[in-house]
Amino acid sequence: MMIRITSYKLSGLAGAIALFLGATTSSAQSQEKSVHLKISLFVPPAHPLVPSAKEWAESLKKASGGSITATIFPAEQLGKAFDQYDMASNGIADVALVSPGYQPGRFPIINAAQLPFMVANAEGGSAAVDEWYRKYAPREMSDTHFCMAFVHDPGTLHSRKKIVLPGDVRGLKVRPAQQAIGELITTLGGTNIQASAPESRDALERGVADAITFPWNSIFLFGIDKVAKHTLDVPLYTTSYTWSLNKAAYDRASPQQKRAIDEHCTAQWAVKISHAWTVFEEEGRQKMRKASGHEITELTPDQLKQWQDAAAPLRTNWANSVRAKGFDPDEVLAELKQKLSDRKATY
Template sequence: MMRNRITMAALAASLALSAGLAQAQDKPVMMKLSSWVPAQHPLNPSLQAWADDIKKASGGTITATLFPSEQLGKAFDHYDMARDGIADFAYVNPGYQPGRFPIFAGASLPFLFANGKGGTAAIDAWYRQYAATEMKDVKFCFAFVHDPGTFHARKKITLPSDIKGMKIRPATSTIAQMVTSLGGTNVQSSAPEAREMLERGVADAITFPWGSIPLFGIDKVVKYHMDVPLYVTPFVWVMNKSKYDALSAGQKKVIDDHCTTEWAEKVATPWADFEYGGRAKMAAGGHEIYKLTPEQLKAWRDATASGEQTWAESVKKVGQDPAKVMDSLKSNLVKYKSAL
């Protein structure tokens, strides 16, 4: 019996040593991670923590450098940067490229998401069934959202009719369609460029999450804030396919283990908390934060309802059933307690 125990212990030690040697023999890999938000943005520490955990799990064979603030390229270009290997991982707002990702655009329709934490789990679980088809140029890692955003403007916006004649910087192509349908004009800019657009009077209002208003200096140029969960911006974290294919089997598993719904939540939660806390900062800064009456809210829901039909037509064109796609998203929102 004692001999058997010794033999089993020796075998276990041998296997552990073999596994360690195999990991040690993996070629060192350096990853370039690209984030277009400013260095002080709460998303960046989360991405760094994600990368640090990959380093640990890979026995130090996969290391990464995070490049924030558009150092590797403009926010609009991040999907193509991951595709082309300019970045090995890239933080992408697919809504910056209207029409390119019609299925994913469904998540930015108004009045769907109640919060960012459960919303992140919901969108990631939902989109995994479509990512390989719609984003086939890259390896999908995970999807996430910020806490719901709204209108922040130079003047008070209470009804959909107030949008007529206004120049608005939309967060996504879906919100841009909503603005157009309400008689407004869209002014396109990435988040880092938004303050300048408002400051110069090129835009009268912006759709943005709360905490990022002061982060990007937009609180200096807008005063009125509509307190309603109007929309979320859905994002993806994607990888260059060739970089993934060049990894060892063990290294691929480490990456796969970090491209999950659980990791999407871990990465997105600090940002969701940050955005949620933005209301208090705006109120303390003397800004006017106002809620809508039930009648006003109904007017907004009625006025924006046609957006889903426009989205549905775009989804049909890529061979998908929009009703099935939207039902799947809504059921995940209910499952993860983020449905409005």
């Protein structure tokens, strides 16, 4: 006997299967064990990274079917800026914004992205640094689960008195943004003053520091513009950051939840999470030019070359520190430069 199956019946069967699979997926998601992440940021609530972190968390919640939720803790609520990596490592935070440059000597490889005159812009730079560092993060940051890396828009030198040439730094007390800039200050005869971003204004107001390296608009966000009235108009450096996860928190997640996390730990998300900050800092240039009582110093080609020449020895120091960790600095740097070139972010 021949059995005929009409297209109508096939359509109904397909619909039933789809409903069954949808119900099964929904049921599986509803049975997922809930995961709640503590996200630690050392920047204040008004910083662009805070809403970006919330966007990341909301997207992760949706992708996990609601099983992964998060709470954002800005302004060093869970711990100091210098301690963010260890907080992610020991579980004080499940996710942390880490500034590797706050711990000199500990993370030499990623410091390549922080060398002066290395990264020209944050948009392409963030994608390039993330793609490049994924190869090295499992070894250099083995205590945590690497999610992504990004950089801020190029920062510069802001000071209480006018600085034009590298020799003007001699004798000054400078708060550096990260390790490479700290080495530059020492090379130029200055003294490094260690202070996190939230502590910087106080250091300048009390005369503990004479100058600071900082992005353009963050000067206003942290109130540093009230003290530092002179700015050098040059893209001197960028600071690299990582979005680092606690290993145990990641390992506790189900395969489906890990997939959702992995989909939110990409170069695309590195650009996305830092985009608002990039725009914010870019706007600071125009804001600084219009600000009353501020002087911006533009460099001639010869003056710029003097700064570049002064920074050149830092690459040798960096190479030695990377070699001491068992890596080939020429290979590491060549890979970074290629990624930056691919993303049109080479200085």
